[in-house]
Amino acid sequence: MRLGKKSFAIGLTMVALFTMVLSACSIGGSSGVGALPDAKQILRYSIVPDSPDIRRLDPDLTVDVYSYSMEQLIFPQLYTWDSNLNTIPWGADGMPTISNGGLTYTIKIHSGMKWSDGTAIDANTYAYSLNRALDPCVHGGAPSSAGFFIYAIKGAVAYNSEKCTADPASLNPAATDTLIGKSIVVQDPQTLVITLEAPYGYFLKTLTTSVSMAVPKQLIQQYGWKNWTDHLADTTFSGNMFGVKLWDHKGNLTLVRNDNFAGFGIAAKPKLKEIDVKIYQTADAEWADYQTNRLDVGGPPSSDYQAAKSRPDFHEGPVLSMGYLLPNWNKAPFNNVLARQAFALAINKTLLANQVEKGTVYASDHMIPQGNPGYNANLQGVDGAPLTGDPAKAKAAITQYAAAACGGDITKCTPVDFYNTNDPTSQLVTSALVAQWNAALPGYKITPHSVSFDDLINELYGPPSGVAQLTAIGYAVDYPDPQDWTSLQALPTSGTNTTGINLKAANDLMNAADVNQDQTSRFKQYQDAEQLLVQNVAWITLDQSKQFWTQNKKLQNFSLTSNLFPTFQSWDTAYLKS
Numbered sequence: 001m002r003l004g005k006k007s008f009a010i011g012l013t014m015v016a017l018f019t020m021v022l023s024a025c026s027i028g029g030s031s032g033v034g035a036l037p038d039a040k041q042i043l044r045y046s047i048v049p050d051s052p053d054i055r056r057l058d059p060d061l062t063v064d065v066y067s068y069s070m071e072q073l074i075f076p077q078l079y080t081w082d083s084n085l086n087t088i089p090w091g092a093d094g095m096p097t098i099s100n101g102g103l104t105y106t107i108k109i110h111s112g113m114k115w116s117d118g119t120a121i122d123a124n125t126y127a128y129s130l131n132r133a134l135d136p137c138v139h140g141g142a143p144s145s146a147g148f149f150i151y152a153i154k155g156a157v158a159y160n161s162e163k164c165t166a167d168p169a170s171l172n173p174a175a176t177d178t179l180i181g182k183s184i185v186v187q188d189p190q191t192l193v194i195t196l197e198a199p200y201g202y203f204l205k206t207l208t209t210s211v212s213m214a215v216p217k218q219l220i221q222q223y224g225w226k227n228w229t230d231h232l233a234d235t236t237f238s239g240n241m242f243g244v245k246l247w248d249h250k251g252n253l254t255l256v257r258n259d260n261f262a263g264f265g266i267a268a269k270p271k272l273k274e275i276d277v278k279i280y281q282t283a284d285a286e287w288a289d290y291q292t293n294r295l296d297v298g299g300p301p302s303s304d305y306q307a308a309k310s311r312p313d314f315h316e317g318p319v320l321s322m323g324y325l326l327p328n329w330n331k332a333p334f335n336n337v338l339a340r341q342a343f344a345l346a347i348n349k350t351l352l353a354n355q356v357e358k359g360t361v362y363a364s365d366h367m368i369p370q371g372n373p374g375y376n377a378n379l380q381g382v383d384g385a386p387l388t389g390d391p392a393k394a395k396a397a398i399t400q401y402a403a404a405a406c407g408g409d410i411t412k413c414t415p416v417d418f419y420n421t422n423d424p425t426s427q428l429v430t431s432a433l434v435a436q437w438n439a440a441l442p443g444y445k446i447t448p449h450s451v452s453f454d455d456l457i458n459e460l461y462g463p464p465s466g467v468a469q470l471t472a473i474g475y476a477v478d479y480p481d482p483q484d485w486t487s488l489q490a491l492p493t494s495g496t497n498t499t500g501i502n503l504k505a506a507n508d509l510m511n512a513a514d515v516n517q518d519q520t521s522r523f524k525q526y527q528d529a530e531q532l533l534v535q536n537v538a539w540i541t542l543d544q545s546k547q548f549w550t551q552n553k554k555l556q557n558f559s560l561t562s563n564l565f566p567t568f569q570s571w572d573t574a575y576l577k578s
Helices: 065-074 123-134 156-160 217-223 228-234 283-291 302-308 337-345 349-356 391-405 424-440 453-461 504-515 519-535 568-573
Strands: 002-004 042-047 079-081 087-089 097-099 104-108 184-188 191-195 242-247 252-257 274-279 314-327 361-363 416-421 446-451 470-476 540-551
Touching: 042 065, 042 283, 065 242, 065 252, 123 156, 123 184, 123 191, 123 217, 217 228, 228 242, 283 424, 302 424, 302 540, 314 337, 337 391, 337 424, 337 540, 349 361, 349 424, 349 540, 391 424, 416 424, 416 453, 424 446, 424 470, 446 453, 453 470, 470 540, 504 519
Parallel strands: 042 274, 416 446, 416 470
Antiparallel strands: 002 470, 079 087, 097 104, 104 191, 184 191, 242 252, 252 274, 314 470, 314 540, 361 540
């Protein structure tokens, strides 16, 4: 689950995608008309997670978009996507053979793959990595885990739910049980066989996520699951296109070209020699650095969006990312559908999108974003309300709720603590939302809390703060399938559903769709489930994000997909010219 701030208006956008011209004989170093010398092929890049650092570089524990964006360059995943979001092989040598009625996936692994220390990357590596993502001891109290992406594997849910009996203080606590040799089988060093619990039609796409990335068992065993990523820079360690040269946990991450990169069917080595990543706590600081030529890729904050659109270096486009509020179904008042509907109906999403966020997002009621397979153009908001909301219906719903739960006195209803990130745009959105709620739900006590992105994740996933009543968050596509936006979010068995969403009619539809082998009817089942979830307010969707960026004219062959990131082909062909 690629969690992020509610808005991804960070400057990374899908521009007009172009046809890549790939050369099998291309090698590391500069190419293209007027390219800078290899020593100067250093890209100055940025991330804005509203934090002084990214959360981690451990793919098996990653659910946030910022960590993933860096990990994908270091650790080779089994599958990736092309510019049209089609699933294509990466560490895998071709598409899988699917047999046994959709239950068995046989995956061939590229031969000759190695970590930068010479250790082989093969089927054993991927089996270890997949199993580690599910190991109940590996997470060690971390607030989140990425294992839920592969819950389709036979025995995965039960394994991941086991109680860990290992000493948590040990270097590498691990469960005595394992799925290796059972549903994750190494047939030979180049052949991995995965057996599913049921014939889940979406499974292949889950292997484009962080849990399908190879992780180095040798480093984990040497330094322990908590600390192994702190030693990546010791040897510029890598198994993919780039390795870690520096990670100072103070806002700087430097990646350098991996000259041992195997190629995987594209050019043998990237043309960029180095990527200097600056991690910013505010979009304003990033924008200031871009404007003073300290960055090659950047983006204006929402407040400067309209002015920046006239710049020749500005680009924008839609992205599969939604901004929404997450009401906790386990906590009053949101354990009651009337209260959830009241808070949703009170919101004027059009005003928020156009006036508060300055047109940097599109107002939306959807869970499945436009552009994602399975998008439902006919979806209705709560009680058919328009995007401008319905304050009269909101007041009626909260009055009815108060009569049943608060003795008829709204002021005696359970107060709401509302959490959002502390960047300037989020604070403006928070203020506008509270004002709209105060107007439509007079007398209801709502207390806003502006926190760091890390603290927001903690509020969602439990320790140390517990799960909040109402949280503003952003979600970006993991894999372009409607299952990613419905079953993964809202089934009570899903590890991402931390807020108690549980609606039987929607559950039945999602469970049926997950194993439906007919794509047309499968997508319709997800759409019907989405409509029920919207009506019962699993999310209070606010908007679909735009990506927008500014780019140094020296940077060539660099683009992104609506999946938020460049393809590996784009990373391979990008270069700086004079």
